[in-house]
Amino acid sequence: MVEKSVEERIAELRRQIHYHNYRYYVLNDPVISDHQYDLLFRELQELEAAHPELITPDSPTQRVGAEPLEAFRKVRHPVPMLSLSNAFDEAELRAWRERFLRLLPEESEPAYVVEPKIDGLAVALTYEGGRFVHGATRGNGLVGEDVTANLRTIKSLPLRIPVDPGGPPAPPLIEVRGEVYMPVAAFEELNRRQAQAGEKLFANPRNAAAGSLRQLDPRITAARPLSLFAYQIGIMEGREAASQWESLQLLRALGFPVNQDIARFDDFEAVVAYCHEWMEKRDILPYEADGVVVKIDDLATQARLGFVGREPRWAVAYKFPAREATTRLLDVQINVGRVGTLNPVAILEPVEVGGVTIQHAGLHNFDDIARKDIRIGDIVRLKRAGDVIPHVIGPVEDLRTGEERVIEPPTHCPSCGEPVVRPEGEIAIYCLNPGCPAQRVERITHYVQVMDVEGMGARTVQLFVEKGLLRDAADLYSLRREDILALEGFADKSADNLLAAIEASRDRPLQRLLTALGIRGVGWMVAGELATHFGSVDRLMAASEEELQEIEGMGPHTAASIVEWFGQERNRQFIERLRAAGVRMTEAGAPPERPQPLAGLTFVITGTLPSMSRERAKALIEEHGGKVSGSVSSKTSYLLVGDKPGGTKYNAAQKLGVPMVDEAGLLAMIGKG
Ligand code: IVH
Secondary structure, three states: OOOHHHHHHHHHHHHHHHHHHHHHHHOOOOOOOHHHHHHHHHHHHHHHHHOHHHOOOOOHHHHHOOOOOOOOOEEEOOOOOOOOOEEOOHHHHHHHHHHHHHOOOOOOOOOEEEEEEEOOEEEEEEEEOOEEEEEEEOOOOOEEEEOHHHHOOOOOOOOEOOOOOOOOOOOOEEEEEEEEEOOHHHHHHHHHHHHHOOOOOOOOHHHHHHHHHOOOOHHHHHOOOOEEEEEEEEEEEOOOOOEHHHHHHHHHHHOOOOOOOOEEEOOHHHHHHHHHHHHHHHHHOOOOEEEEEEEEOEHHHHHHHOEEOOEEOOEEEEEOOOOEEEEEEEEEEEEEOOOOEEEEEEEEEEEEEOOEEEEEEEOOOHHHHHHHOOEEOOEEEEEOOOOOOOEEEEEOHHHOOOOOEEOOOOOEOOOOOOEEEOOOOOOOOEEOOOOOHHHHHHHHHHHHHHOOOOOOOHHHHHHHHHOOOOOOHHHHHHOOHHHHHOOOOOOHHHHHHHHHHHHHHHHOOHHHHHHHOOOOOOOHHHHHHHHHHHOEHHHHHOOOHHHHHOOOOOOHHHHHHHHHHHHOHHHHHHHHHHHHOOOOOEOOOOOOOOOOOOOOOEEEEEOOOOOOOHHHHHHHHHHOOOEEEOOOOOOOOEEEEOOOOOHHHHHHHHHHOOOEEOHHHHHHHOOOO
């Protein structure tokens, strides 16, 4: 016999833990510390270990996952789970309204509820007497799979309702419908872990959610960061709701996670406006939404309108333009970078993604290509999120014809034909030939950009390199007027301007020259430290690795890379030729070239900026004394936000109260507004 007090204590602990889970996972507003929570949880675990007969499936300790199953049991849904018809643009949305209005002739405009259409998988959750008793996937809409054990592991899914003891009493029976999804940040983290473990990557958050929920071993599901939004009541006994809006409010009061961005409108024009507004917002959300669902609010009107096939007449999904697309991979081109890295770029059959035609996309590296088994001729999936260049996610293996060609990592440089190397422990493949034309173009372009040779870009550099007029940046200073005039696109005036711009670049501050040399690891910030510390190229050239490492922020790799660079005869000759051409090699003792209004500030950049690339923005911030970091933390001073800010950074900044500036704000801060 168990003493009454143990049973009572267990019940009390469960009640408290359910409540604190809800505060934490549903409301994002915990009222006790993690440590206090852990103490409650441990006490419950210990009591249950001592009294296993008291363990019940709805105990919060059981969220860790039960024993694996052989197969999922099939369950017939008491009320079918329907799908939705789609509207792909405003006209189709209006047409939907016209269609149902014809069936409601005597009535005035109905009210509408608009909800985000979360991209996950639909589930039906049954609660009897306030306890979660079973849950199923949508399946084919009539018959789904019993995934109760897996659903129990989802932290925001209430195991008992009402979660808040002050909430409305639970109906004796309620079937709640909602979407199980994986937040974008959690998805990215999961894929990072999968990659590290050499496991298969998930194509998108929806596949990751589906794959995680349909695991036969609930312990695997428990380790996956799944979440839930409730959006509908399927069945309810002992209580009535007259409208969708009322249903959502009831669900929320019972402790279900209901999306924050639901809205109710009496006016259809407001619905249309809200749909447009949503499309802009999708990139800043912590979850993927592929559209919004517009529903007629009144449930009696819903019932009168009924269905066509599997689709209700009373609701429609207004779909956002897809950001994913599939197309054929025609070829893989290899670009050679400044330091000789060979970067694969996908050449694609043109395809529209999110309103933009894409012909090229990133392929991360050759390891990634091999791991994903991407082949030339494959139909590949592409993704273009708000603020990143499109990239290839992976092949659609089912569509293979057998004609596809495996992509071999290059053995020779596509530009100069020299053999390439892959240094131990590195992912990148390098061409080490300093005379490689592609690298020449990249190196000289880098030099002219950093040294601010106005009017000279990659195209001009390429022309000069092709004509054999430029082998390295030092050759710039011996270009003659007639050399330039012989090039396509140059006339007297433009040739003179170019010569003047080259001339002016002789007298740049040391920090610029050191950046322009293109030493691996020496960007603008490090170059600044080096310029201040050594004051001249000659003193830097004489420095040992140990001396270099004494400089604040200098890592051993960079120190080694600097020594290695100056150790090479051809680089020393390059320096001497620059010196002979009159390029300044010392810090003039002049005041810093630009004031440093951003000194001490750390920026994080998200979204697409209206007039400059992110690299340009980064350089601009650093030139003015600021720092740029890749992720938002409490140390971030500003989030620089572009048009379509990325979800994770934006949300983190909002959460931490990090101030945000746009491009115009940044320009104003550096006096260029
Ligand atoms: S209502 C009859 N509301 O969309 C009403 N569905 O194509 C059917 N979905 O299988 C569902 N968010 O997976 C509804 N707020 C929402 C939704 C939503 C996502 C999904 C759900 C369903 C599919 C319908």
